[in-house]
Amino acid sequence: MSTAGFNSQNGTGTGQTYTNGPSQNPVALQQPPGVGYGMNHQPAYNPMQTKVLGPPSPALYASGPYQPVPPGPQLGSYPPPPAQPLLTRPPIGVLPSHTPPQSASPGPGPRQAQATPPAQATPPPPAVTSTSYYTGPPAWQYAAPRGPAPNHVNPAAAAPPHMSHGSAQPPGPGAPPTSIHGYPQPGTAPPPMNPPPPHTYQPNRPAYGPPPTAPPAGPPGATGTPPPPKVDAQSWGAASSARPPTEPDTQEGDVECPGDVAGNGPQAPNSYNHVDNRMAGAAQPGPPGRHLGHYPSLPPGYQNTLAPPPSSLHPALQAATQPYIQGPQPYQQQPGGPGPDQLSPSMAAMSLQSGTPEALRVVNLLQERNLLPPAPVPAPTPCLTQDLQKLNCSPEVFRCTLTSIPQTQSLLNKAKLPLGLLLHPFKDLSLPVVTSSTIVRCRSCRTYINPFVSFLDQRRWKCNLCYRVNDVPEEFMYNPVSRSYGEPHKRPEVQNATIEFIAPSEYMLRPPQPAVYLFVLDVSHNAVETGYLSVFCQSLLDNINALPGDSRTKVGFITFDSTIHFYNLQEGLSQPQMLIVSDIEDIFLPTPDSLLVNLNECKELVQDLLKSLPNLFEKTMETQSALGSALQAAFKLLSPTGGRMSVFQTQLPNLGVGALQSREDPNQRASAKDVQHLSPATDFYKKLALDCSGQQVAVDLFLLSAQYCDLASLGCISRFSAGSVYYYPSYHHQHNPAQVERFQRDLKRYLTRKIGFEAVMRIRCTKGLSIHTFHGNFFVRSTDLLSLPNVNPDAGFAVQMSIEENLDDMQVVSFQAALLYTSSKGERRIRVHTMCLPVVSSLSDVFAGADVQAVTGLLACMAVDRSVTSSLSDARDAMTNAAIDSLSSYRQSALTIQQPGLLAPACLRLFPLYILALLKQKAFRTGTSTRLDERVFAMYQLKYQPLAFAMLMIHPALYRLDDLSDEGALNINERTIPQPRVLQLSVEKLSREGAFLMDAGLVMYLWIGRNCHQNFLSQVLGVSSYAAVPEKLCLLPELDTAESQRTRALVSWLRDQRPFFPSLHIIRDESQLKPHFMQNMIEDRTESALSYYEFLLHLQQQISK
């Protein structure tokens, strides 16, 4: 959150995030072009917060613990086997042989070394098992003429590219397009890196019709396609012009590879005239360029003509239809076709769509108390014509805080609402998958063709993001679905807002790597005490055949306490071999070739290991934890291939690099003052995470502990490597069965869910809009390219945007997220989501389109940043001010009739309630005892969870369960699922005679009233009386009664809605957990926080000031 943004809300700010003006692209600021993180190292995670965030200075890193130490003698140091039964101790003699490589690594000076991706440091290729790596087929010789690069993929940013670039490495991995490539900052000199897109593609292109032939022409960006009227625009314009060339070849990412046809480079630019002429027969194209000019402009008199449409409020509507009206298009698109141009402006449809009256209904919050809809709040529908909306991206994947985009930044500023996107890009979905050698993209901005482009004729389409006119490649004329020719607008790419491509080799920087899973397990005394190890081992045994992957899948294990233990699982061994390295200051890999093994070939050894691990450390008395060294070892092991590192930790690491000290003062947990230590104590974890990111390694952290573990520091390892954090406070195999069940379920999901490797995501938006701040777990490689070594279906992201150029002439704008990844089966795939939204010019329309949940979700992300970079109290003030400012603006500028009360448009009626909920959320609350790790975890969750789940954390759903009926029930797979009404979170709504379920996302509480109906007790809980309800009950018994079935159906249906497993606590009035339940009664007053009504009065008071 931009501090600024919030400040501005306070009326003082300058820069403002959302309110703000020209978006200073913070990310860019952070990374001087071409500079790897090595330099500044501010990974732009929170651009806005740069000032504060970086704790220790880079120097620390350099000199720090991190650097490789000369290899060495230590080998000998293999300690004698611990007391525990070892599997087999490697003959010491052997070790040395393995070490040589090691020595190589240390070579480089300290930070030099650091700079160079460790991968390099580590043993040379030989060590790397995958031979194929260097020998890849020419196919993947990525067109980019870049010099050899050490790490293929490496994120530019992360890598110290420069240093390494020159270095000798197999030319193989194309150069990692580094950030440099990304969007060249104005100052940067892209040329060298942007060789013109390879023309390789041309050849394929059947020399069909006229089009291609057309005169070639100038450089891509240049000409021909006259940009839309307003193109020149400053910042973006400049950037974009520079960019086209760049991108093509660069990178990985969605980044564009030359391949895409659209890019057929050189040939196009000026050719349109000719094309047009040639096509004359088919349609009479207007003068070239003309379309462009026309597109945005409003037909004269339009306003008048349309006056009648129902809600004049909805320019959006007009907008959507305009293109159509405007024009006699040369090529009559089929109705129902894609693209705004072909929308049939059915007024009827439009008026139906405009449900706005309701959205703008004036609500006096002080009077209307019961604001919750009976069922969970749905996402608002953008005010588009039905035809467009039908094609639009699902709100489950892509949501915008304002479903009607303000025409100008000043209009946005007036609304005082944040503008941003919330994404759930890799959500489990069934979606169309296209295999094609031709992935059609805009030659200028690299946008993938999508339902919202317009076809000028059969041979040309106009990009909906930059308005460039592109050729339709010949291959695209054939529709594989209908098997017909000549209907490019019916291709699946143009009919689906969400689609996946199997990418050709141009999208690879190296051959797709196998799925590699490395498990790093805490086996200290503390860990063994919790009993987690046997649950983990059993779970992996149970799911080992369901790990996503193919015949190349590899696995490996490292365990650690005060030393690091490796496991030789090489095929042919009769049993796993344990190798212990006690020199944690100089971690090396004892037998680099046999620690990560092919799962299929070595499955038996792996299973043996999993069966024996829990016993192996049963009697350990080792209390120390050298987590930092274990992570370094794991990083070395994974560097050559990338992959997923799963770390299980149960205590504060207290030995070697990355050691931490307790920073929590338990006496301050309930303090009403600011909370300290929300930022990391060391940047060790962050830096290691960036190294990991550079080598396509993501780290997932499972923290199971009753004690403070400094999640604020440890979590960085996942946050910046695009991993996830799981937290099980007070985990204990006997004392906390609910946590154990949750851990088991989470593990099952974790081990078996879909996974993407070597991923990058780029989000594009229509010219004039600008994306600036990102939220979630990743590393920002270049200004808009997120590096995601792993991507999983449960990860959410958010971005903030500003409006850099007026959108006056546009009726709609679009957003596109493209996620390029390697599937677990080794396919390179691109998942593309495109969303289209109307542009509006009046403040009321902006308000009418507000998506209150998205606004809340984005504010929560911003507030987390603010808490860390500034202070918790600042963040709290900023959130309150967000409500005050927007309602105040609504009152002053959007309301035509003034009336007393605290007024809100109906679509924002829940805004103050959600803000209050945030203030009482674990992440932000004060005055209520909150463990620091739990608070930090809640912050992570708010930033990382997809909106739907984050909203449950913020504002849990409360249902009454003792009177469930089948009325209005859903029927799914022959199961009847009751749909009780969602109740306000107030004790008023509870009754001693009832039983109430609170669904708070990760956890559910079933509260049983003291006088609960006997019927419910016996038929659902199977107990005879209230007193007989056991303490710590966390399972609903499976009784053969209608009541039991209904109740269980509802609970399991709710659980099925999310990928993680919420634990259920059945609590009585005296239960220890009751306070947790009661704390979620957001509308009620507590000692330290206002009731909802009081909060409203406070807002009103501020507004009327």
Ligand SMILES: [Zn+2]
């Ligand atoms: Zn474009």
